[in-house]
Amino acid sequence: METETATDKSIEIDREESNFHYDVDYKHDAGRGLDEGTIDYISNVKNEDDWVREFRQKALKVFNEKEMPTHWASEDLDTINFDEIRYYLSAGEAPKRSWDDVPDEMKETFERLGIPEKERKFLAGVEAQFDSEAAYSNVKDAVSEQGVIFVNSSEGLAEHADIFRKWFGKVIPTGDNKFSALNSAVFSGGSFIYVPPGVKVKHPLQAYFRINAEQFGQFERTLIIVDEGAELTYMEGCTAPKFETSTLHSAVVELVAMKDAKIQYITVQNWSANVFNLVTKRGLAHEGAEVRWIDCNIGSRLTMKYPGVVMKGEGARGEVISIALANDGQHQDTGAKMIHAANNTSSNVVSKSISVGEGRSTYRGHVHIPKHLKGCKNNTECDALLINSKSRTDTYPAITVRGNQHATQHEASVSQVSEEQIFYMKQRGLSEAEAMSLSVNGFVNDLVREFPMEYSVELKRLIDLEMEGSVG
Amino acid sequence: MSLSLLDSPSSLNSGLPEWYLQLRKTAWSEFLEIPSPNRKDENWRFANIKKLSYEGVNDAQSIDGFDIDQHLSESVHLNSDNNRMIFNNDTFLYQSPSKDDLIDKGFIFKPLSQALIDHGTLIESYFMKEKSRLGSQKFYKLNQARQKEGYFIYVPEGLEIDEPIEVFHWLSGKDSAIFPYSLIITDKKSNLTVAEYVASSDDQFGLVCGVSDLIAEDDSTLTYVRTQNLSEKAHSIQSSNVLSHRNSKVKNFSLNLGCDWLRHESISRLMGDGASSEMISVSVPEKNQEFDMRTLQLHEHPNTSSDLLYKNALYDQSKTTFAGMIKVEEGAHQTDAYQTCRNLLMSDKCEANSMPGLEINADQVKCSHGSTSNPVAEEELFYLMSRGIQEPVSRQLVTFGFVKDAVDRLNNDKLEEVILKKLERRFNRIGLR
Numbered sequence: 001m002e003t004e005t006a007t008d009k010s011i012e013i014d015r016e017e018s019n020f021h022y023d024v025d026y027k028h029d030a031g032r033g034l035d036e037g038t039i040d041y042i043s044n045v046k047n048e049d050d051w052v053r054e055f056r057q058k059a060l061k062v063f064n065e066k067e068m069p070t071h072w073a074s075e076d077l078d079t080i081n082f083d084e085i086r087y088y089l090s091a092g093e094a095p096k097r098s099w100d101d102v103p104d105e106m107k108e109t110f111e112r113l114g115i116p117e118k119e120r121k122f123l124a125g126v127e128a129q130f131d132s133e134a135a136y137s138n139v140k141d142a143v144s145e146q147g148v149i150f151v152n153s154s155e156g157l158a159e160h161a162d163i164f165r166k167w168f169g170k171v172i173p174t175g176d177n178k179f180s181a182l183n184s185a186v187f188s189g190g191s192f193i194y195v196p197p198g199v200k201v202k203h204p205l206q207a208y209f210r211i212n213a214e215q216f217g218q219f220e221r222t223l224i225i226v227d228e229g230a231e232l233t234y235m236e237g238c239t240a241p242k243f244e245t246s247t248l249h250s251a252v253v254e255l256v257a258m259k260d261a262k263i264q265y266i267t268v269q270n271w272s273a274n275v276f277n278l279v280t281k282r283g284l285a286h287e288g289a290e291v292r293w294i295d296c297n298i299g300s301r302l303t304m305k306y307p308g309v310v311m312k313g314e315g316a317r318g319e320v321i322s323i324a325l326a327n328d329g330q331h332q333d334t335g336a337k338m339i340h341a342a343n344n345t346s347s348n349v350v351s352k353s354i355s356v357g358e359g360r361s362t363y364r365g366h367v368h369i370p371k372h373l374k375g376c377k378n379n380t381e382c383d384a385l386l387i388n389s390k391s392r393t394d395t396y397p398a399i400t401v402r403g404n405q406h407a408t409q410h411e412a413s414v415s416q417v418s419e420e421q422i423f424y425m426k427q428r429g430l431s432e433a434e435a436m437s438l439s440v441n442g443f444v445n446d447l448v449r450e451f452p453m454e455y456s457v458e459l460k461r462l463i464d465l466e467m468e469g470s471v472g
Numbered sequence: 473m474s475l476s477l478l479d480s481p482s483s484l485n486s487g488l489p490e491w492y493l494q495l496r497k498t499a500w501s502e503f504l505e506i507p508s509p510n511r512k513d514e515n516w517r518f519a520n521i522k523k524l525s526y527e528g529v530n531d532a533q534s535i536d537g538f539d540i541d542q543h544l545s546e547s548v549h550l551n552s553d554n555n556r557m558i559f560n561n562d563t564f565l566y567q568s569p570s571k572d573d574l575i576d577k578g579f580i581f582k583p584l585s586q587a588l589i590d591h592g593t594l595i596e597s598y599f600m601k602e603k604s605r606l607g608s609q610k611f612y613k614l615n616q617a618r619q620k621e622g623y624f625i626y627v628p629e630g631l632e633i634d635e636p637i638e639v640f641h642w643l644s645g646k647d648s649a650i651f652p653y654s655l656i657i658t659d660k661k662s663n664l665t666v667a668e669y670v671a672s673s674d675d676q677f678g679l680v681c682g683v684s685d686l687i688a689e690d691d692s693t694l695t696y697v698r699t700q701n702l703s704e705k706a707h708s709i710q711s712s713n714v715l716s717h718r719n720s721k722v723k724n725f726s727l728n729l730g731c732d733w734l735r736h737e738s739i740s741r742l743m744g745d746g747a748s749s750e751m752i753s754v755s756v757p758e759k760n761q762e763f764d765m766r767t768l769q770l771h772e773h774p775n776t777s778s779d780l781l782y783k784n785a786l787y788d789q790s791k792t793t794f795a796g797m798i799k800v801e802e803g804a805h806q807t808d809a810y811q812t813c814r815n816l817l818m819s820d821k822c823e824a825n826s827m828p829g830l831e832i833n834a835d836q837v838k839c840s841h842g843s844t845s846n847p848v849a850e851e852e853l854f855y856l857m858s859r860g861i862q863e864p865v866s867r868q869l870v871t872f873g874f875v876k877d878a879v880d881r882l883n884n885d886k887l888e889e890v891i892l893k894k895l896e897r898r899f900n901r902i903g904l905r
Contacts, residue, residue, distance in 0.1 A: 071514060371820075384830075384832070386835060386837065389834065390833075392833045393831075393832045394830060395830035396827065397827060397828060398517065398826070398827045399824075399825065399845065400518070400823065401823065401845040402821070402823040403817065403819070403820040403821060403822065403823075404817035404818055404820050404847040405820060406847075407847070408843075408844065408846070409843070409844045409846075410828065410841075410842060411840070411841070411842045411843075412828070412830060412840060414830060414832050415837075416835060
């Protein structure tokens with residue numbers, strides 16, 4: 001394999017210097033398959049501390065011991081061949097792909113989404129987007145004046161261990177599930193953010209800027225700590241389809257909101273149809289804190305993602321707002337997990353899914369209110385829209401309430417775009433496809449409004465695109 | 473050494489059809505083969521698997537001198553002696569004489585052991601054809617293998633029977649197990665209501681492992697009401713299967729009051745145009761009772777409807793699990809399916825688990841489910857209290873209203889009265905809190 005040319009020399013690279021630069025001439029590739037050697041390789045390249053190495057090695061053992069969760073999840077998981085996967089490809093690898101390798105339909109989609117020329121190449125993974133690096137630096141400078149730390153996972157663990165080590169792997173322990181264990185073993189990339197007490201970060205921080213400086217990771221690890229009374233909005237992903245050659249994406253995202261802090265985490269992801277997207281996301285909300293997950297999943301072969309909030313302090317709030325769209329051959333298995341662990345905590349889940357063609361969308365929810373607590377509230381709503389006769393949707397919530405001082409309600413509905421609606425619009429001169437798009441956009445409209453403006457505009461266009469050819 | 477459920481079943485009376493004996497034999501080996509439910513089984517999520525132990529449990533033995541009149545007078549039921557059948561420990565004790573005109577028209581109501589001999593061929597085409605889909609395969613097979621008694625009802629085409637049929641099952645003695653089987657068939661355009669009462673005659677531990685098959689042929693109407701008031705120590709595993717054919721209307725109601733632990737699996741299959749099924753349940757668990765209920769509304773044909781309402785009022789340290797699934801199969805378009813589970817939390821130690829599920833594979837479907845877990849609403853208490861009613865009384869009134877709402881769905885005054893009386897007794901025993 002010509003890509004497997006890494007040597008020990010690479011270990012000596014000065015990460016400080018080369019951080020967020022592309023024109024470095026090294027490449028690292030841990031090869032295919034996963035064993036202790038792979039882990040050592042990654043640790044060596046990253047020049048990690050012993051505790052991180054041990055953390056990874058332990059995680060590998062847990063990963064190997066854990067069974068696939070196919071007793072409840074899709075059996076499609078069994079088709080993942082872990083020996084065929086490359087677990088570590090460092091910067092400098094992907095840009096070698098040429099624009100000609102990008103499928104035509106992808107190019108066309110870029111065209112129609114109105115994505116600028118330069119960004120297209122970046123999104124297709126053929127070129128790094130250097131402009132954004134400047135943008136990232138600007139953002140970094142602006143926030144660092146306030147004491148905000150915004151770095152990648154390796155740098156976070158190496159340079160700011162005193163801050164990040166305390167919470168690293170604490171919100172989502174290695175053994176949480178098979179894929180969190182996998183991520184804990186081979187993670188690279190992702191953001192580590194710390195916001196000091198009382199700092200309200202005005203502009204949303206965007207992973208988009210930071211991640212491209214090292215390519216989107218397959219196994220990114222994100223840890224965000226927002227200290228007392230501080231506030232942060234973080235955005236990751238983008239609405240354009242991402243051309244991925246790697247078939248497994250497994251991230252871990254941990255959020256820690258200290259007393260009275262607020263975190264809003266916004267994700268819009270649009271994977272190509274060969275990707276398994278298996279993500280573990282969880283937030284820990286202390287007293288009076290608020291954690292909101294705003295999540296949009298489009299594309300992929302199978303997405304399994306259930307953002308959660310552990311409400312650990314009195315009066316904490318958790319929220320998950322999610323939109324999923326499953327087209328032919330896709331399964332969006334998403335949901336939410338709300339763990340109430342203190343008095344007067346409240347959580348809200350609103351989920352809307354759209355199944356097009358032979359697509360399948362699934363909602364899985366878990367709400368847990370233990371004994372001896374008072375005044376906990378949960379509201380869950382999930383609505384599913386079926387577009388075609390072969391479309392499929394499932395809902396599997398689980399709600400546990402102990403004691404009589406709580407209130408939970410769960411509601412779900414499944415419906416179609418009504419024929420009268422379509423008729424009404426067609427009468428006014430819209431084509432059937434346009435009418436359908438408009439209707440679907442109407443269905444998710446109240447959630448789309450929760451996204452930042454630029455995202456919501458693109459989201460609407462994206463839904464238009466996905467709906468094309470679904471009627472008639 | 474005493475007998476145990478794990479010993480092979482004893483032989484039966486002679487004269488039973490060969491196919492039945494063969495099935496029974498096969499079921500026994502299947503029972504032994506099927507592994508016990510384990511923690512990883514989704515169908516047993518939140519279930520207390522520890523309760524599934526049959527150590528020391530034996531087939532119930534028939535009892536000499538079981539006083540029917542005394543037990544009848546102590547229980548709540550309808551007032552007429554028409555169409556009544558009574559069992560104790562899976563032994564047939566009494567049947568009120570059926571009216572000749574009904575028999576002339578082809579109506580059949582017999583204990584299972586007799587019906588198998590008289591109507592073997594008819595029974596064979598309906599007998600335990602259903603798969604156990606919700607987790608209790610092992611116990612479904614156990615019922616089949618240990619079955620001794622039960623009843624068979626067949627209502628011929630066009631016959632409408634207004635007076636409800638009543639069946640009593642009493643369980644007596646420590647460590648007794650019974651395996652009742654009910655097979656009810658309403659043929660085309662017929663109409664029937666059955667009330668089945670399952671109760672303990674003492675306060676001992678015992679096991680009821682029952683199966684009921686309810687088949688409603690085209691344009692027929694079938695209402696089945698099962699009340700369970702076993703002892704506080706008893707365990708119960710009940711599977712009920714409803715087959716609803718074209719334009720048939722089935723109502724499957726269950727009231728659960730007794731048992732230390734119970735598992736109730738209820739399936740409705742909607743199999744023809746216009747088929748409809750209602751599934752209603754009321755439970756009032758207290759102390760350490762654990763009720764585990766799993767349901768499936770299976771829409772296999774277009775233009776069908778189903779509606780489920782399960783209500784639980786939980787006292788003390790009681791625990792309920794509701795797992796409901798609406799499954800709309802491919803091609804079952806124009807389905808209307810609803811599912812509601814409501815838990816009223818009456819103590820700060822009770823636990824309610826709800827897993828309302830949907831699996832939709834068809835188009836033009838209207839489906840929804842809702843699940844709530846709440847204490848008695850402050851406003852409702854306030855309303856009553858501001859009218860001079862004391863808080864504990866108000867609380868009980870609201871709770872009674874909560875369960876009555878589900879009972880009202882029966883649309884049968886006499887049966888509603890029976891159920892409400894049973895509930896009244898329950899609430900009186902629980903007392904004002």
